[in-house]
Amino acid sequence: METLTIAQLGNPILREHASLISATQYQEFAPFFNALQQKMLEHNGVGIAAPQVSESIRAFIVASRPNPRYPDAPMMEPTLMLNPEITWASENMEKDWEGCLSIPGIRALVSRHSHIEVRYDTLEGKEVKTQMEGFIARIFQHELDHLNGLVFLDRAD
Numbered sequence: 192m193e194t195l196t197i198a199q200l201g202n203p204i205l206r207e208h209a210s211l212i213s214a215t216q217y218q219e220f221a222p223f224f225n226a227l228q229q230k231m232l233e234h235n236g237v238g239i240a241a242p243q244v245s246e247s248i249r250a251f252i253v254a255s256r257p258n259p260r261y262p263d264a265p266m267m268e269p270t271l272m273l274n275p276e277i278t279w280a281s282e283n284m285e286k287d288w289e290g291c292l293s294i295p296g297i298r299a300l301v302s303r304h305s306h307i308e309v310r311y312d313t314l315e316g317k318e319v320k321t322q323m324e325g326f327i328a329r330i331f332q333h334e335l336d337h338l339n340g341l342v343f344l345d346r347a348d
């Protein structure tokens with residue numbers, strides 16, 4: 192596995208609609224997903240999407256943790272989400288600051304749904320349905336945008 196590099200804004204890969212992965216491929220991608228998580232941790236990210244390392248597949252990692260910007264953010268194990276979808280989103284929106292490993296040094300205020308219901312598959316092929324709110328919901332929406340060729344600046348207020 193060559194070392195992954197994070198695509199920067201301007202790289203067309205960030206503007207692609209990423210492809211679904213078939214459950215038969217999940218295990219094949221296991222080494223890649225480990226490298227993806229390492230890359231995120233290396234850059235102290237709270238999330239990372241596969242297209243950001245030029246792999247245009249529908250997979251990302253959410254890894255909320257308390258940080259200076261979000262001191263009350265929940266501490267969660269880095270969670271790999273395959274073929275993720277939002278199945279319901281609140282009318283209520285919240286505005287807060289976001290950053291992106293593909294757009295270093297820039298922060299912007301972005302409105303996101305405050306509550307969402309999501310579904311995704313785990314590496315083992317199990318379907319997870321759950322609700323998210325606050326910072327975790329924000330990260331999920333930020334990463335899902337990456338799978339649809341959007342970056343947070345596209346939504347900046």
Ligand SMILES: O=C(CSC(=O)[C@H](Cc1ccccc1)CC(F)(F)F)c1ccccc1
Nearest residue numbers: 235236237238239260289290291292330333
């Ligand atoms: O570590 C970062 C760098 S930006 C980051 O982690 C992105 C995720 C993110 C940060 C803040 C809000 C929403 C999503 C990761 C990306 F680019 F791969 F999506 C950070 C930024 C704001 C708050 C807490 C941490």
Ligand SMILES: [Zn+2]
Nearest residue numbers: 290291292293
């Ligand atoms: Zn990002």
